[in-house]
Amino acid sequence: MNKDLFVAGHTACAGCGQSLAARLVINAAGPNTIVVNNTGCLEVFSTKFPESAWEVPFLHSLFENAAAVASGVESALKYQGRKDSVNVIAQGGDGGTADIGLQALSGMLERGHDILYVCYDNEAYMNTGVQRSGLTPFKTNTSTTPLGAKSTGNPRPKKPLPEIMLAHGIPYMATSSVGFPQDLQRKVKKAFSIKGPKFIQVHVPCPLGWRYEPQDTLKVAKIAVDTGLFPLLEYENGKLIGVRKIKPLPVEEYLKTQARFRHLLNNPGEIANIQSLANANIEKYNLRIEEVTAEKTVQ
Amino acid sequence: MKEFIDGSIAVAKVVKLCKPGVVSAYPITPQTHIVEELAQLAANGELDAQCVNVESEHSAASVVLGGSAAGVRVYTSTSSQGLLYMNEVLYNIAGMRLPVVLTCANRAISAPINIWNDQQDSISVRDAGWIQMYVENIQEAVDFHPIAYKLAEHKSIMLPVMVCMDGFILTHGIESVDMPSQEQVDKFLPPYKALYKVDVDKPMTLGPLVDPDSYMEARYAIQETHKDVLKMIPEMAAEFGKIFGRQYNGLIEEYKVKDADKVIVAMGSVCGSIKDVIDELRSKGKKVGLLKIITHRPFPAQQIYEALKNTPKVAVLDRSVSLGSYAPLYVEIKALFFGKPKKPKVISSFIVGLGGRDITKDSIKEMLRLLGSKEKSGEFIDLKPELLKEEFSYE
Amino acid sequence: MFGPLISKPGSSRKNKTGSWRTEVRPKFLQKNCIGCKLCMLICPEGCISEGESKVFTGDLLFCKGCGLCAQVCPKKDVIMEKEDAAQDKAKG
Numbered sequence: 001m002n003k004d005l006f007v008a009g010h011t012a013c014a015g016c017g018q019s020l021a022a023r024l025v026i027n028a029a030g031p032n033t034i035v036v037n038n039t040g041c042l043e044v045f046s047t048k049f050p051e052s053a054w055e056v057p058f059l060h061s062l063f064e065n066a067a068a069v070a071s072g073v074e075s076a077l078k079y080q081g082r083k084d085s086v087n088v089i090a091q092g093g094d095g096g097t098a099d100i101g102l103q104a105l106s107g108m109l110e111r112g113h114d115i116l117y118v119c120y121d122n123e124a125y126m127n128t129g130v131q132r133s134g135l136t137p138f139k140t141n142t143s144t145t146p147l148g149a150k151s152t153g154n155p156r157p158k159k160p161l162p163e164i165m166l167a168h169g170i171p172y173m174a175t176s177s178v179g180f181p182q183d184l185q186r187k188v189k190k191a192f193s194i195k196g197p198k199f200i201q202v203h204v205p206c207p208l209g210w211r212y213e214p215q216d217t218l219k220v221a222k223i224a225v226d227t228g229l230f231p232l233l234e235y236e237n238g239k240l241i242g243v244r245k246i247k248p249l250p251v252e253e254y255l256k257t258q259a260r261f262r263h264l265l266n267n268p269g270e271i272a273n274i275q276s277l278a279n280a281n282i283e284k285y286n287l288r289i290e291e292v293t294a295e296k297t298v299q
Numbered sequence: 300m301k302e303f304i305d306g307s308i309a310v311a312k313v314v315k316l317c318k319p320g321v322v323s324a325y326p327i328t329p330q331t332h333i334v335e336e337l338a339q340l341a342a343n344g345e346l347d348a349q350c351v352n353v354e355s356e357h358s359a360a361s362v363v364l365g366g367s368a369a370g371v372r373v374y375t376s377t378s379s380q381g382l383l384y385m386n387e388v389l390y391n392i393a394g395m396r397l398p399v400v401l402t403c404a405n406r407a408i409s410a411p412i413n414i415w416n417d418q419q420d421s422i423s424v425r426d427a428g429w430i431q432m433y434v435e436n437i438q439e440a441v442d443f444h445p446i447a448y449k450l451a452e453h454k455s456i457m458l459p460v461m462v463c464m465d466g467f468i469l470t471h472g473i474e475s476v477d478m479p480s481q482e483q484v485d486k487f488l489p490p491y492k493a494l495y496k497v498d499v500d501k502p503m504t505l506g507p508l509v510d511p512d513s514y515m516e517a518r519y520a521i522q523e524t525h526k527d528v529l530k531m532i533p534e535m536a537a538e539f540g541k542i543f544g545r546q547y548n549g550l551i552e553e554y555k556v557k558d559a560d561k562v563i564v565a566m567g568s569v570c571g572s573i574k575d576v577i578d579e580l581r582s583k584g585k586k587v588g589l590l591k592i593i594t595h596r597p598f599p600a601q602q603i604y605e606a607l608k609n610t611p612k613v614a615v616l617d618r619s620v621s622l623g624s625y626a627p628l629y630v631e632i633k634a635l636f637f638g639k640p641k642k643p644k645v646i647s648s649f650i651v652g653l654g655g656r657d658i659t660k661d662s663i664k665e666m667l668r669l670l671g672s673k674e675k676s677g678e679f680i681d682l683k684p685e686l687l688k689e690e691f692s693y694e
Numbered sequence: 695m696f697g698p699l700i701s702k703p704g705s706s707r708k709n710k711t712g713s714w715r716t717e718v719r720p721k722f723l724q725k726n727c728i729g730c731k732l733c734m735l736i737c738p739e740g741c742i743s744e745g746e747s748k749v750f751t752g753d754l755l756f757c758k759g760c761g762l763c764a765q766v767c768p769k770k771d772v773i774m775e776k777e778d779a780a781q782d783k784a785k786g
Binding site: 031032033034036043048049050052054056057060062065067071072073075076077078079080086103104106107110111 | 320321323347348349351352353354355357358361362363364365366367368369370371373387388391395496497498499501502503504505506507508509510513
């Protein structure tokens with residue numbers, strides 16, 4: 001195996017999905033990669049002075065500007081005539097990408113910079129204490145959408161980040177999950193074979209914020225995909241070229257794995273709402289494994 | 300060679316001569332012409348830079364941060380709201396010790412929204428760690444940009460520099476300017492060699508999280524470096540003089556201060572008007588003078604002290620105010636004299652020309668007239684009482 | 695003058711996160727291993743390595759005891775066993 005480009009000694013929680021995903025991404029990207037990272041769990045646990053877990057050049061500026069800073073790095077490489085031999089990754093959490101960072105990301109995509117943006121989606125502002133973000137799923141218990149007499153959790157559905165990215169007309173857009181590590185690495189390599197702005201959203205369970213035992217990170221990630229709640233999709237030039245087909249599990253199988261959804265388990269109405277979200281995905285992306293036809297199953 | 304030239308065009312042209320590799324800015328009046336001219340120069344093939352048309356000032360500053368961190372010379376420009384919008388990035392750039400050069404077209408800050416000139420914008424970011432210089436005319440605006448790059452990129456300094464020029468007055472004014480040649484700039488300003496950068500040939504981590512055990516030293520280092528900047532600016536200005544033929548001290552300019560009874564302290568284009576008033580009053584036998592501050596950060600306390608320690612009365616002219624307290628320059632002038640063996644008998648504060656209100660010769664004379672034996676701690680000049688009322692009413 | 699500004703690559707290795715483990719540690723049985731290397735792939739610390747062919751070990755200086763390796767092994771050749779006093783002395 002090639003040398004690890006994201007090494008041990010970082011202070012991520014045991015079983016952190018994001019730390020694993022970051023390691024998979026940079027190992028797939030290779031040593032000729034510059035990483036620009038938003039503030040968040042990943043940056044905090046991997047670069048506390050004077051210890052850095054990164055074997056590649058790494059740049060951290062602020063919470064919401066990785067896409068813009070990366071645009072500057074990419075422009076500098078273009079000016080130096082070196083862009084063709086160096087990969088540029090801009091990355092951040094769901095907060096730094098879809099909320100406070102959406103403007104800079106949109107600008108980067110619109111201007112067509114040759115950068116891969118990776119969003120590590122753990123579905124809340126984890127680094128600051130599990131506050132709700134625009135990518136927090138419907139009815140999740142977070143610290144700013146807590147349960148109470150007047151609340152059953154986050155009242156809004158997940159912001160459709162993949163669709164927003166696609167609307168920018170970029171050459172490559174994919175969703176992935178840390179539960180499918182080889183698929184994630186394949187998508188990173190695929191992205192770097194294409195010039196222009198690329199986007200990959202990675203679903204990364206968080207043992208602390210989602211409240212489950214650390215060893216279940218991959219299991220939880222897989223179930224999310226297998227319910228249809230987090231479909232694995234791959235788009236090239238706006239066309240859907242691949243999905244991970246599933247034998248859909250009922251959403252309850254996913255909800256019962258994490259205490260952040262525990263309050264929903266005795267509420268069939270809420271479960272039905274969430275099931276309809278999953279069903280909508282299954283329908284829209286044709287996720288169900290067909291018994292008869294020989295459609296390609298993407299691993 | 301001498302040209303009759305618009306301020307924004309002149310700045311764009313000298314920036315082009317400094318050969319930045321990444322240029323990124325977001326338009327805001329009155330900075331727009333600088334960036335439009337740079338875009339035109341790039342489109343013509345005269346400027347070999349990546350021009351990144353970003354979607355906001357926050358991103359403009361972030362793009363030049365990234366470009367500088369990748370080891371390339373960069374440039375940006377903004378004003379007022381834009382400067383405030385990129386505020387956190389400014390602190391970031393200085394804290395990361397990146398040699399960014401930014402032209403601030405000084406403009407008032409909303410609300411109320413006002414596009415005309417005062418200095419509240421650049422004054423309000425004076426704590427960020429940037430070197431800040433205020434130019435009096437378009438010649439200075441041109442000359443201080445190569446100085447800014449050379450200063451910023453010096454291996455002992457590595458701090459960003461903000462060249463502040465009064466919006467509209469200088470950006471849209473037309474003056475006779477001795478434009479430098481490419482040869483002169485090349486002789487004065489060597490190519491940028493980064494001390495640290497993101498580069499796959501030598502990986503490192505920039506912008507780490509720093510905890511209470513290490514943060515203070517990072518800030519102390521910048522504070523100490525600003526002391527080195529104070530020493531270095533006159534040296535660089537002298538070197539500039541040898542190559543370009545124009546002499547600056549770089550920190551301050553004393554205009555008929557030596558024997559003056561009354562001296563005005565000011566920054567920016569108003570100094571030109573003040574000099575005219577001083578000449579006029581001197582011809583009538585009045586002993587008045589001007590202390591122009593060019594470098595506001597780092598604050599040249601020692602130089603100002605030496606210049607004014609024997610002056611009986613000093614009027615500090617601020618084109619900004621720290622609402623709820625004193626005017627910013629006034630506070631620093633008062634502070635530097637505290638506890639010193641010699642100091643002026645009177646140091647008065649005058650707040651003038653906010654939101655582009657004209658500072659006329661009469662305004663300046665009014666200030667000198669009001670500079671009496673009693674100190675004034677914040678006198679607004681040319682105020683219109685008819686626009687003020689004690690209680691709000693719809694009428 | 696310069697203060698804390700940059701960090702060297704890979705310098706996190708100074709931080710021995712193995713001291714975090716309180717309950718369990720991985721044990722590689724080396725009985726049913728098929729050499730799929732999934733354990734190496736999915737360790738968030740990247741501390742699993744292959745010695746001889748199909749002999750995998752987790753670096754206990756860094757292993758946080760998360761248990762992902764045990765869970766992902768298709769042949770159940772990795773189990774999580776209890777930390778105990780004697781083993782604690784050994785890890786140092």
